Amino acid sequence: MTVVARTWNRLTLPGKVIFTIVPLLIVLTAGLVITLVLVGPFLVDFIAANLAIARFVVAATVILLITVPTAFLIIYMEMKGIALMNLRIGPDRVGPYGSLLSVVHGLKVLMKEDFTPTGADPIVFTWAPVVVYLTSVMTLLVIPFAPDGLVAQNFNLGLLYFFAISGLSVVGLLMGGWASFNKYSLLGGIRSAAQVVSYEIPLVLSVVGVIMLAGTMDLTIIVQNQAGWFTDWYIWQQPLAVVIFFIAATAEANRTPFDLTEADSEIVAGFATEYSGMRFGFFFFAEYVNVFIISALTVTLFLGGWNAPVAWPEQWAIDLSLDPGSLGIGLLLVVLIAPLVLTLLFATPLWLISSRIKTWQALLGGFVLANLFIVGLVVGVGYIGFAWVAGLLWFMLKTYVLVFTFVWMRGTLPRVRIDQLMNFAWKWLMELAFLNIFVTAGAIILIEYLRRS
Amino acid sequence: MSTAQRPSADDPRILLDQEAGVFEPVPPYPPRTEREAEFYTLGDGQMFLNMGPQHPSTHGVLRVVLKIDGENVVDLDPVLGYLHRGVEKLAENADYHQVISQVDPLEYVSSLFNEWGAVLSFEKLLDVEVPRRAEYIRVLSAELNRIASHALFMGWMALDLGGLTPILWSFIERDEIVEMLASLTGQRMLFNYFRIGGVNGDLNHDFMSRLGNWMSRATEQIEASQGLLNENEIFVRRMRGLGPIDTKTALRMCFTGPNLRATGVPFDIRRAHPYSVYPELDFDIPTRVEGDCLARYLLRVDEVKQSLRIIDQCLHQMPDGPVMAKLPRLLRPRPGRAYSAVESPRGQYATYVVSDGTDQPFRMRIHDPSYIHLQSVGLLMQGNLIADTMAIMASLDPIMGGVDK
Numbered sequence: 001m002t003v004v005a006r007t008w009n010r011l012t013l014p015g016k017v018i019f020t021i022v023p024l025l026i027v028l029t030a031g032l033v034i035t036l037v038l039v040g041p042f043l044v045d046f047i048a049a050n051l052a053i054a055r056f057v058v059a060a061t062v063i064l065l066i067t068v069p070t071a072f073l074i075i076y077m078e079m080k081g082i083a084l085m086n087l088r089i090g091p092d093r094v095g096p097y098g099s100l101l102s103v104v105h106g107l108k109v110l111m112k113e114d115f116t117p118t119g120a121d122p123i124v125f126t127w128a129p130v131v132v133y134l135t136s137v138m139t140l141l142v143i144p145f146a147p148d149g150l151v152a153q154n155f156n157l158g159l160l161y162f163f164a165i166s167g168l169s170v171v172g173l174l175m176g177g178w179a180s181f182n183k184y185s186l187l188g189g190i191r192s193a194a195q196v197v198s199y200e201i202p203l204v205l206s207v208v209g210v211i212m213l214a215g216t217m218d219l220t221i222i223v224q225n226q227a228g229w230f231t232d233w234y235i236w237q238q239p240l241a242v243v244i245f246f247i248a249a250t251a252e253a254n255r256t257p258f259d260l261t262e263a264d265s266e267i268v269a270g271f272a273t274e275y276s277g278m279r280f281g282f283f284f285f286a287e288y289v290n291v292f293i294i295s296a297l298t299v300t301l302f303l304g305g306w307n308a309p310v311a312w313p314e315q316w317a318i319d320l321s322l323d324p325g326s327l328g329i330g331l332l333l334v335v336l337i338a339p340l341v342l343t344l345l346f347a348t349p350l351w352l353i354s355s356r357i358k359t360w361q362a363l364l365g366g367f368v369l370a371n372l373f374i375v376g377l378v379v380g381v382g383y384i385g386f387a388w389v390a391g392l393l394w395f396m397l398k399t400y401v402l403v404f405t406f407v408w409m410r411g412t413l414p415r416v417r418i419d420q421l422m423n424f425a426w427k428w429l430m431e432l433a434f435l436n437i438f439v440t441a442g443a444i445i446l447i448e449y450l451r452r453s
Numbered sequence: 454m455s456t457a458q459r460p461s462a463d464d465p466r467i468l469l470d471q472e473a474g475v476f477e478p479v480p481p482y483p484p485r486t487e488r489e490a491e492f493y494t495l496g497d498g499q500m501f502l503n504m505g506p507q508h509p510s511t512h513g514v515l516r517v518v519l520k521i522d523g524e525n526v527v528d529l530d531p532v533l534g535y536l537h538r539g540v541e542k543l544a545e546n547a548d549y550h551q552v553i554s555q556v557d558p559l560e561y562v563s564s565l566f567n568e569w570g571a572v573l574s575f576e577k578l579l580d581v582e583v584p585r586r587a588e589y590i591r592v593l594s595a596e597l598n599r600i601a602s603h604a605l606f607m608g609w610m611a612l613d614l615g616g617l618t619p620i621l622w623s624f625i626e627r628d629e630i631v632e633m634l635a636s637l638t639g640q641r642m643l644f645n646y647f648r649i650g651g652v653n654g655d656l657n658h659d660f661m662s663r664l665g666n667w668m669s670r671a672t673e674q675i676e677a678s679q680g681l682l683n684e685n686e687i688f689v690r691r692m693r694g695l696g697p698i699d700t701k702t703a704l705r706m707c708f709t710g711p712n713l714r715a716t717g718v719p720f721d722i723r724r725a726h727p728y729s730v731y732p733e734l735d736f737d738i739p740t741r742v743e744g745d746c747l748a749r750y751l752l753r754v755d756e757v758k759q760s761l762r763i764i765d766q767c768l769h770q771m772p773d774g775p776v777m778a779k780l781p782r783l784l785r786p787r788p789g790r791a792y793s794a795v796e797s798p799r800g801q802y803a804t805y806v807v808s809d810g811t812d813q814p815f816r817m818r819i820h821d822p823s824y825i826h827l828q829s830v831g832l833l834m835q836g837n838l839i840a841d842t843m844a845i846m847a848s849l850d851p852i853m854g855g856v857d858k
Contacts, residue, residue, distance in 0.1 A: 086621035183502050187524075187839070256615065257687055265510035265613045266840045412681070414688050415615025417840050418524050 059152035063140050068106070071288040075102040077400075078288075078407045085411035109281035117181060117274050124179035129275065129282035131172030136289040138165045143296045144220045146306045146391030151220060158219040159211065162297065163204050166252065169286070170196040173261065173271050176283070180274035188270025191418065192261035195251055198425040199258075203248035205433035206241040209440035210234050210301050223305030230309035235302040240436045242302045244429050249298065251421070253290040256410040260418055295402035296395075303398050306391030312384075342370035478503040478518045492530050498522055502839070506535045510613045510843045513853030517830075517842070524838050529831055536857035544817040549575050549649060549784045552814065556804075557643040559821065560855040563602040565595045565634075566797035567855075568647040570804040570819075573728060573793035575649045578786040578808050587651035587776040588730045593767040594634060594646065595795075596760040597664075600671075601630040602798035603753045603760075606850045610750055611682055613843040614691055622678040626671070633663040650778030664768075671761060679754055692747035696833040696845035699744060706829045709822055710800025712849060715752045716744035722796035734766050746848040753850075756798075785812050799823055799850055819858060823851040 011019065036043075047054045076091070076099055083090025091098025116122055142158040144151040155161070170193050177189015213234060214222045226233050235242050251258035262270035272283045299305060347366025350357055357365075382389035416424070478501045484490035495501070505516035514535035520528040540559060544552045552575075556567045569591065576583060604627040608620030631641045636659040638646035646653050682688050698708070703716045713720055719738045723731040739755035741748040788810045794803035800822030809815040826849040833845050 082617060086618050087625060088621060183500065187502075191524075259615070260840075263615060263840065265615060265843050268508065411618050412685075413616065414611060414682075414685065414691070415840070416687055417691055418838060420690065 056153055060141065063152050064137050067137055067140065067285070067289045067292075070292050071285040072102040072106060074288040074291055074403055075105065075284075077403065078410065081404065081407040082411045085408070106281065109278050109284070112277040114277035114279060115274075119181035120274065121179040121181070124175050125274075126279070128172050128176035128179060128271075129279045129286070131175060132169050133282040133286045133289075135165055135169040135172065136286045136293060139293050140289070140296075142219055143293070143300060144223055144305060145395055146388040148386075148388040148391075150388050150392065154218070154220050156216065156218045159207060159217040159222075162219075163200070166293075167196070167200055169290075176275065177271040180271070182274050184267045184269070184273045185271050187267050188261045188273070191267075192254065192271060194418075195254070195258065195260060195421060198422060199248045199251040199429075202244050202425060202429035202433045203252055205430065205437060206244040206248065207301060208433075208437050209238045209241045212437075212440055212444060213237060219300055219305075223300055223307065226304040227307050228311050230304065233302065233304040233307075238302065238436070238440070240432060242298070244433050244436065245302070246298060248425075248429060249294040250406070250409070251425070253294050253406075254287065255291060255406055257413040257416050258421060259415060260421060263415055265415075291403055291406050292399065295399045295406070298402055299395060299398040304394075306395045308390060308394050312390075339370060339374070342373060343367045346370050346373070477501070492518075492520065492528055495520070496522075496527070499527060504842070505532075510609075510847070512609065512846065512851060515827075515846075515851070515853050515856070517846075519839065519842065521839060524840075526834055526837050526839060526842060529834055529842070531827060531830055533827075534857055536853050538858065540858045541817055541819060544814055546813065548812045549786075549814065552817065553647060553649075554643075554645045556819065557645055558854055559819065559858060560797065560799065560802070560823065560852045561642060562605050562852055563598050563798050564643050565591075565598040565646065566795055566802050568644070569595060569795045570793060570797075570802045571806075571817075572647045572649055573795060574791045574804040574806045575784075575786070577791035577793055578789060578806060579649065579780075579784060581650045581778050581780065583650055583778055584775045585730065585772050586655075586774040587778075589767050589771040590652050590656060590776060591647060592729055592731065592734070593764055593771075594637060594644075594652075596763045596767070597630050597634060599798045600757050600760050601627045601634075603757050604630075604675075606753055606798075606847075607679070607682070607750070610844070610847045611688070613847040614688060616682070616685075616688070619678060619681055622681070626674060626678070629663070629667050633660055633667065636660045636663060648777060649784065650780045651776050653777075655776050664764075668761070668764065672758070675754075675757055683751070683754075689747065691841075691844065692750060692848075693745060694743075695746040695841055696837070696848060697743065697745040698829065698833060702829075702832070703744065706832070707825045708800070708829070709825070710796065710798070711752050711756060712749055712800065712826055714738065714740045715748040717742040722794050722801055726794060728793070728795065733770065734763055736763050736766075746844060749848045749850075753798075783812055785810060794820075797822060799826070799852070799855075821855040821858065823853075823855040824858075827851045827856055 008016070079101065080090045080098065091101040094100040094104050116125055139162050141152040142154070142161055144154065173192040173196075174189045177185045177187075177192070180186075210222065211217055214225050216222065222234075254261045260266075260270075262272060267273075272280055275283060343363065343366045345366070346369040347362045350365045351359060351362035379389070383393065384390075479493050480489075484493060499520055499522045502519040502521050503516070504519060505511040506514040511517065516532040516535065518530045518532060519526050520530075538558075540555055543555050547555055552571055553568050556571050557564045559567045575581075604623040608623035608627075611619035634644060634646075635641045636657065638644040638653070640646075698706075698712075698716060700716045700718055703713050704718070708716070709720065709722075717740055719740045721738045722728070723736075724738060736759045739752055739759060741752050786808045788808055790805070790807045792803065792805045794801050796802075801820065802822060803820035805818040805820070806814050807816040830846055830849065833849075834842055837845065
């Protein structure tokens with residue numbers, strides 16, 4: 001015993017850590033390998049038999065996971081964007097230009113105390129943020145991000161599913177408002193119920209024109225119908241619907257100028273007044289995920305989805321059916337030599353351009369430029385060669401332009417009053433949405449008639 | 454939980470009772486007046502909502518108990534006194550020089566006017582002749598302070614309606630003015646600059662260079678920050694016709710300052726009962742007739758422009774000479790009483806002082822416009838929505854330091 005104890009005590013701290021972890025890892029790896037070997041064939045058979053379910057599980061998990069960085073990105077955009085509009089500097093401490101501050105915020109809400117007030121209904125109080133967050137994530141499932149099946153679950157009633165699920169979020173807000181045992185929370189919950197239910201109607205009515213034009217509720221087909229030049233997007237055929245949809249969607253997402261549910265100068269924080277820690281974090285994340293979803297749906301329905309604004313000419317298409325394996329050992333040589341050659345290639349002009357630039361600086365610059373070149377090459381080749389890369393790039397670009405519009409509105413506009421909000425929904429948006437439906441239907445019938453005669 | 458199960462009466466764990474943590478705004482004592490009894494009786498479908506004293510937008514520590522029916526405010530009851538410091542009593546135990554620093558934190562966004570009111574009444578008691586250069590410096594610095602106060606008002610007004618940006622834009626102006634005054638007086642907020650018989654120190658180079666720099670761009674900057682609000686449809690639609698008050702009611706409720714001028718009465722102490730060198734200066738009294746929140750807001754925008762005119766004239770007409778009258782250190786005015794009023798950014802700020810011949814005031818009474826204006830919130834707010842409560846209160850521009858004294 002003493003020998004073991006003496007040997008152990010002579011180890012440094014890293015040594016102790018390694019001596020503990022390495023055997024553990026070996027045992028775990030061995031166990032995993034043995035399990036896979038034993039269960040593997042059955043597992044493969046099971047997945048092959050239920051491929052659709054397995055695909056859905058993976059896709060749903062991926063969607064759930066990407067909401068977190070999406071929310072981080074939009075929160076950072078909002079903090080920095082509003083700071084610049086306010087003539088402030090904004091976040092600039094954590095990470096380059098403060099870009100990691102939203103991650104720090106996320107960690108902060110994780111570490112804070114999770115407080116349940118006296119008198120609250122603990123079960124409803126706990127589940128309200130989950131309901132709100134999950135409804136947000138579930139609506140993302142039907143958004144087609146790019147062609148070639150980059151959609152979590154495609155089915156022919158996608159749009160209907162979207163509205164059905166997004167309408168559920170109000171249940172979560174009401175639960176939070178009611179269970180908090182606070183009058184401000186209650187007012188916020190009631191306000192959100194009134195607001196979301198009212199704006200659901202013009203929101204759904206405004207997309208009826210698009211459904212009539214596309215002849216389907218399948219979001220993928222709606223996007224495919226808008227392929228070609230940017231003039232083929234539905235925004236030109238449905239200009240009124242875009243405006244109605246965007247306003248109603250802003251109210252749906254409880255964003256400025258319709259953020260009455262969490263109006264901080266009136267009812268403190270609305271339904272989230274009594275929430276703290278990660279429960280508040282869920283509400284907070286859900287709000288920003290909603291902003292992303294609404295921008296994504298606007299892009300999908302009216303702005304061509306993944307389609308580029310300019311059609312790529314057929315004769316410029318490059319056939320990239322290249323098999324890297326056919327190069328054989330040459331592939332290895334290319335991979336090894338290309339960075340070196342490129343670095344020297346970019347370093348030489350830097351080295352020649354001025355005597356002030358030292359050799360190592362030129363080499364470093366050349367290395368950076370070579371890396372940028374390779375990244376650009378990969379993205380460029382991907383853009384030309386693979387439709388889903390191009391589609392994803394265009395989709396994200398359009399979506400984040402709209403997300404910026406939301407941030408811009410938040411930095412500029414004051415809040416409307418509750419009666420003005422209701423008047424606007426029932427007296428203006430709904431009538432205009434009906435007008436849009438009738439005009440679209442009439443136009444479709446007229447065009448059909450003219451085409452036949 | 455029954456009493457027998459409790460560990461002991463003073464055990465803090467009894468706070469974990471079910472009833473603990475539930476706050477009802479109804480006072481624990483029986484109603485003292487008829488009004489209180491009427492207010493704290495709930496009708497059908499009504500409930501109390503307690504706003505403040507810790508609320509994001511009650512402008513300090515004002516507590517308002519709202520009786521609401523859904524979103525409609527049926528009645529409301531402001532509860533004051535959370536910032537009471539007994540300034541009037543403190544002034545009775547300080548000599549005349551010390552009183553100036555005691556009244557500073559009353560209306561803390563426009564401290565120079567508080568000092569001016571006190572100093573003016575003491576000078577009347579003592580029959581002091583103030584040097585003309587000191588008078589001009591007083592007007593100059595006070596008008597700067599008025600602009601700073603109005604800038605803060607405009608920002609808060611927008612913030613209470615949910616706009617995030619205007620307050621930060623107006624704080625840029627306010628910060629520049631406050632820094633400027635700090636280089637003149639030594640402090641950013643509670644200046645303690647006016648003295649009986651003059652001011653504490655002449656204009657310095659730092660102040661003058663900052664002032665010239667700011668004046669050259671002030672008009673454009675104020676126009677730019679107002680463009681964000683005055684041309685905003687949502688802002689104007691919410692403010693127009695909100696919390697209107699007519700001339701008769703305003704006079705009956707003792708309104709003064711911008712709130713009265715927004716109803717069409719061109720009453721301004723600087724013209725009605727002139728003091729200092731205001732008779733020598735050329736400026737207009739802007740008025741509006743609507744008497745609603747938008748009028749009160751736009752009137753203050755106009756006042757800022759007039760203040761800029763006054764500052765410009767002060768800089769051109771300022772004579773040379775001393776900034777302080779020759780006075781003994783220990784001031785013992787003859788027994789008597791004096792009253793003086795100045796036009797503060799909120800209205801008539803008046804000081805009434807009684808002397809018994811010693812070096813301390815026997816009694817000092819402060820008439821603060823914020824307190825007077827806050828009386829009328831109940832009148833203005835009935836039948837409005839919760840969201841408008843804050844907007845109306847912000848448009849009256851009360852400062853709780855002055856209300857609670």
